[in-house]
Every structure is written in structure tokens, then in C-alpha cells.
Amino acid sequence: MSAASLRAAFTPNRVVSRSTVAVLVGAQAALLALLWVKSPLEAVPGPLAVVGALRELWFEQGLGPALAVSLSTSLEALVLATVLSLGLAYASVVPAFRPLAGVVSRGRFLGLSGLTFVFMLSLGGGQPLRLALLVFGLTVFLTTSLVAEVAAIPRARFDHARTLRMREWRVVWEVVVLGTADRALEVVRQNAAIGWTLLTTVEGLTRAEGGVGTLLLDQNKHLHLAEVFALQAVILAVGLGQDAALGWLRRAVCPWVGDSKGRGSS
Amino acid sequence: MNVEYRDVLVSAKDVSLSLGGVPVLREVNLEVRDLVRPGRVTGQVVGLLGPSGIGKTQLFRLLAGLSTPDRGQVTLTKAARPVRAGDVGVVAQDFPLFEHRTVLGNLVVAGRQAGLSTAEAKARALALLARLSLGHRANAWPKALSGGQRQRVAIAQQVLCSEHVLLMDEPFSGLDPNAVDEVCALITELASQDELNTIIVVTHDLAAAAAVCDHLWLLGTVDGQPGATVVATWDLVERGVAFAPDVRSTPQYRDLVAEVRARFMRG
Structure with missing residues (x-):
């Protein structure tokens, strides 16, 4: 990296080349790794201990099946919450349904632990309870963001559709549903991460079905720090993979977002 | 005169x-x-x-x-x-188009709204694009158009739909x-x-x-x-x-x- 590139990297509002970004990321990752290896803190297990813990978790403690349980629960909840939230957000263009979306959105201030009892009496516990709690937790945040996206559509876009003789429901389809599809998927991608933070809480409430969250809480309870670090690393990796997959899905479903050459089909 | x-x-x-x-x-x-x-x-x-x-x-x-x-x-x-x-027909100042439709898609939807069949709408849209020197941009997404091209597409869309x-x-x-x-x-x-x-x-x-x-x-x-x-x-x-x-x-x-x-x- 040249001196000019280095100077640019530390100057506000400058654009740097891809190679400079690669060098910066590599250097910071190396620094982080060095800090980790040389850390004097006993609470931070070393890389070898974490790798060893990961091996043991995978081969001895059923990390693979636990991961499968968590992944399927997380994805199922994400799909259900997305469908519910999109329905609520699209319905918010009808004045009669707007308060409903508002009430659901305010639900994000409610703690999951406080709702467990109500959900348990209704659903009886187990996997349905986990799923319901996760769907609730995701829906309240997704609805908030999606309703905001719909509310932010400029009046000019509705007017544009009306000048093309579209009736109001067609205007909703064209401007609200299709017109915000790319941003709606971006909102889902960003909020999907919340699912993994909620998952550990939810899996801690009903442990019999297993899952990464259950495993993490067990290791935490016994102060197995290397295992805790290993599980956090696994959750991070899975979350990043999910994020990349949702980003790919968005570009596949909404090709007008990502084609820099601006070509497509009618 | x-x-x-x-x-x-x-x-x-x-x-x-x-x-x-x-x-x-x-x-x-x-x-x-x-x-x-x-x-x-x-x-x-x-x-x-x-x-x-x-x-x-x-x-x-x-x-x-x-x-x-x-x-x-x-x-x-x-x-x-x-x-x-x-x-x-209304061409607003920022030349609005449906961003999720291609140039041709934008014009076809306008033609359909005017009561044309899809085939008729497509034929008229392509003819209009050719007259506006935009035939080569038929399959482009609106965000890839220059300001001038976008204005012409917005005009074409309204011309197709209005009388x-x-x-x-x-x-x-x-x-x-x-x-x-x-x-x-x-x-x-x-x-x-x-x-x-x-x-x-x-x-x-x-x-x-x-x-x-x-x-x-x-x-x-x-x-x-x-x-x-x-x-x-x-x-x-x-x-x-x-x-x-x-x-x-x-x-x-x-x-x-x-x-x-x-x-x-x-x-």
C-alpha cells in the first residue's frame, strides 16, 4: 500500500481502493488475532482451547443436531414473521388496519420472558412455544421497519400510478408491494439477525428440544468459557451465512437492485 | 400567420x-x-x-x-x-417510473392501462422507443438511465396511456x-x-x-x-x-x- 493510500485511509470521507480495503481488513484481523493470542485475561480462552472445545462440542455433545434444530426453528420463524409483518405493513395503507400495525409494532417493548406464561398456557410448551415466541419477537421488529418503509413512499409515486389510470388496489400492488419489494427484503435481512439473539433466550426457556441456545446456556452455567466462545463463533458464522444468503435472495428476486449494467427483462 | x-x-x-x-x-x-x-x-x-x-x-x-x-x-x-x-398524461419533475420494471415493462404496463392487449402495447412501446432513439434501452432498468433518457421514457409512458x-x-x-x-x-x-x-x-x-x-x-x-x-x-x-x-x-x-x-x- 502506497503512502498516499495509507493517508487516504485515515482521512475522513475518502474513497479507498479495493486492495486498500483488503489490506486494512487483513491488518485489523491480524491485530485482533494477536490480541486474542496474547490476551492476559483469564476469562478469554486462547484459540487452541476454543478449537478443542469446538471439536468436543461437535463430536461429543451433539453440536451438529443442535445446530440443525436451531437453524430450522430460526428459518421457520423468519418465514412466518416475514409473512405476518408484510401483511400488516401492506394493510397499513388502509386506515382501518393502521392501528393494528401500530399495536403490533409497540409490542417490541414487551420482554419475551414476561410473555412465556401466556404463550405456554395457549400452546402447551415445546417446539410450538419456541416458534411462537420467536415469531412474536421477530414480527414486532419487522413490522416496525416495514410499516416505516411503506409510510416513507413519496406521494408522487402514488400520483404517478394514478396518472396511469390505475385503481387504488392496483396502485397498492404496483407502488407498495412491488415498489418496495427490494427494501422489504433488505429490512428482513437486517432484522433476521435479531432472530439469533432471541433464539438463545427462547431455547433457554424450553430446553428439552435442544438447540445451540440450550447448549450455550448449559456451557455458560458450568463456566466452560472455551465452549461458550466456540458456540458464539458458530452462531456468528451461521448468522453471517444467513445474511449472505438473504442478500443473494434479494438480488435474485429484485434484479433491478444489483445489476450495475442496468439490463433486465420486461 | x-x-x-x-x-x-x-x-x-x-x-x-x-x-x-x-x-x-x-x-x-x-x-x-x-x-x-x-x-x-x-x-x-x-x-x-x-x-x-x-x-x-x-x-x-x-x-x-x-x-x-x-x-x-x-x-x-x-x-x-x-x-x-x-x-x-402527467410528467412530473423527477420523471417517475416503476423502478421494478424495465423500460419496456414500464411502457407495456401503461399501454395495458390504456386498454391495449399485451402484444399491441409491446409493439407500440417498441415503436415509440425507436422514435425517441431509445430502442437500445428497452431492457434496461430505470435506475440505469441518464436523466435525459429517463425523461423521454417518462414522456413515452404517459403518451401511451393518455389520449x-x-x-x-x-x-x-x-x-x-x-x-x-x-x-x-x-x-x-x-x-x-x-x-x-x-x-x-x-x-x-x-x-x-x-x-x-x-x-x-x-x-x-x-x-x-x-x-x-x-x-x-x-x-x-x-x-x-x-x-x-x-x-x-x-x-x-x-x-x-x-x-x-x-x-x-x-x-
Whole structure:
């Protein structure tokens, strides 16, 4: 990296080349790794201990099946919450349904632990309870963001559709549903991460079905720090993979977002 | 010049509008008549001028049927009823298009809205794109278009859906002189495709409006009364400016622009 590139990297509002970004990321990752290896803190297990813990978790403690349980629960909840939230957000263009979306959105201030009892009496516990709690937790945040996206559509876009003789429901389809599809998927991608933070809480409430969250809480309870670090690393990796997959899905479903050459089909 | 004025095509009678209790428009009266030149197909191009904030956009919305006046009405003679959204084509200042549809998709959906079959809409859309030198961009997404291309696609979309009347909001805004001339040529071309074609250009670009229009209306206020109304009109045919070749170099054009500017500055 040249001196000019280095100077640019530390100057506000400058654009740097891809190679400079690669060098910066590599250097910071190396620094982080060095800090980790040389850390004097006993609470931070070393890389070898974490790798060893990961091996043991995978081969001895059923990390693979636990991961499968968590992944399927997380994805199922994400799909259900997305469908519910999109329905609520699209319905918010009808004045009669707007308060409903508002009430659901305010639900994000409610703690999951406080709702467990109500959900348990209704659903009886187990996997349905986990799923319901996760769907609730995701829906309240997704609805908030999606309703905001719909509310932010400029009046000019509705007017544009009306000048093309579209009736109001067609205007909703064209401007609200299709017109915000790319941003709606971006909102889902960003909020999907919340699912993994909620998952550990939810899996801690009903442990019999297993899952990464259950495993993490067990290791935490016994102060197995290397295992805790290993599980956090696994959750991070899975979350990043999910994020990349949702980003790919968005570009596949909404090709007008990502084609820099601006070509497509009618 | 030998011209004849026939039927009223668009009219606004005693149109008034208040927003939040504040009068914005007061008793606006306008009329666009079918201007006929023997041996030529001649549409109408009218310029609606006025300083920023005077109420041009509100009048634009009323003429487009996107808002309803508090009093009075805007009528298209052919429809014989107050104008409704969709009766006239509207090209807004930011040239809106459906970003999730390709250029061709945008035009086909407009053609379908006008009652054409998909095949007819596609054929007309492709023909229109070719005429606007945009045939090669048929499969592009709107975000990949330049400002000028986007404007032409937005115009094409409205032309496909509307019948004869097209409203254009600030079509010269932010354009360099060459681009202004190109837009003027496009407006003239669109107007001259049908005797009943009527293009109403809302702008504060006096020079461009004088170069392309056959009539100009100026919005302003009278004696400090609240609410804008039409304070002056110019018949550019009578002044020998409309339809003149290389009009910008004529003394009549320069005199007219100076006169309109002086009146514009008085408010």
C-alpha cells in the first residue's frame, strides 16, 4: 500500500481502493488475532482451547443436531414473521388496519420472558412455544421497519400510478408491494439477525428440544468459557451465512437492485 | 400567420384552492382552444409560468385531476366532466417510473392501462422507443438511465396511456442549453402528431417556454390579495413568435422574453 493510500485511509470521507480495503481488513484481523493470542485475561480462552472445545462440542455433545434444530426453528420463524409483518405493513395503507400495525409494532417493548406464561398456557410448551415466541419477537421488529418503509413512499409515486389510470388496489400492488419489494427484503435481512439473539433466550426457556441456545446456556452455567466462545463463533458464522444468503435472495428476486449494467427483462 | 381557433379542449373556470386555510389559488380561469393551421397538423403547447412558491404545482395537480379545487372546476371538453386522475398524461419533475420494471415493462404496463392487449402495447412501446432513439434501452432498468433518457421514457409512458393532453412539470429544470433544445424539439414533435394534442408546460424557464409554446400564462398575485391567479397571457402566434424557424434569433422573440420577464418580476 502506497503512502498516499495509507493517508487516504485515515482521512475522513475518502474513497479507498479495493486492495486498500483488503489490506486494512487483513491488518485489523491480524491485530485482533494477536490480541486474542496474547490476551492476559483469564476469562478469554486462547484459540487452541476454543478449537478443542469446538471439536468436543461437535463430536461429543451433539453440536451438529443442535445446530440443525436451531437453524430450522430460526428459518421457520423468519418465514412466518416475514409473512405476518408484510401483511400488516401492506394493510397499513388502509386506515382501518393502521392501528393494528401500530399495536403490533409497540409490542417490541414487551420482554419475551414476561410473555412465556401466556404463550405456554395457549400452546402447551415445546417446539410450538419456541416458534411462537420467536415469531412474536421477530414480527414486532419487522413490522416496525416495514410499516416505516411503506409510510416513507413519496406521494408522487402514488400520483404517478394514478396518472396511469390505475385503481387504488392496483396502485397498492404496483407502488407498495412491488415498489418496495427490494427494501422489504433488505429490512428482513437486517432484522433476521435479531432472530439469533432471541433464539438463545427462547431455547433457554424450553430446553428439552435442544438447540445451540440450550447448549450455550448449559456451557455458560458450568463456566466452560472455551465452549461458550466456540458456540458464539458458530452462531456468528451461521448468522453471517444467513445474511449472505438473504442478500443473494434479494438480488435474485429484485434484479433491478444489483445489476450495475442496468439490463433486465420486461 | 393564418390560424383559426376552434373548440375549447381544456378549461379551468373560477378555480380556487386553499391549503390549511391559506388561499393558494384564487379564481383561476384558463382555456386552451384547438389551434388550426391550414395544411398542417398543429397541436397546442401552452406555458404556465410563475415564480417559485406561487402555486404552480397546486394548479398542476388540479389540471391533472390529482386534487380537487375548493371552488370551480377543470374540464376536458372531450370528457364533458371534471377532470380525473388518468384523464391527462402527467410528467412530473423527477420523471417517475416503476423502478421494478424495465423500460419496456414500464411502457407495456401503461399501454395495458390504456386498454391495449399485451402484444399491441409491446409493439407500440417498441415503436415509440425507436422514435425517441431509445430502442437500445428497452431492457434496461430505470435506475440505469441518464436523466435525459429517463425523461423521454417518462414522456413515452404517459403518451401511451393518455389520449391528447399532457402536463409537464418543469421539463427544462437542470438541463444544459443543448438538452433544453432537445426537449423543446420533443415537445413540438409530440404536439404536431395530432391536431388535438395539447401540452401544458409548467415552468419558470421563460426563455425555453417562449421558444416552444404558442400561448403563455403567468401566475401571480393581484394587489397583494392572497392566492395566485392568472395575471397575464401572451398569444405567441399573434406576436409572430410561435412556429417561427430559429425563433431564438428573432427580434420578436427577444422582445417577448424581455416583456414576459419584466411582468414576471413585477409578480
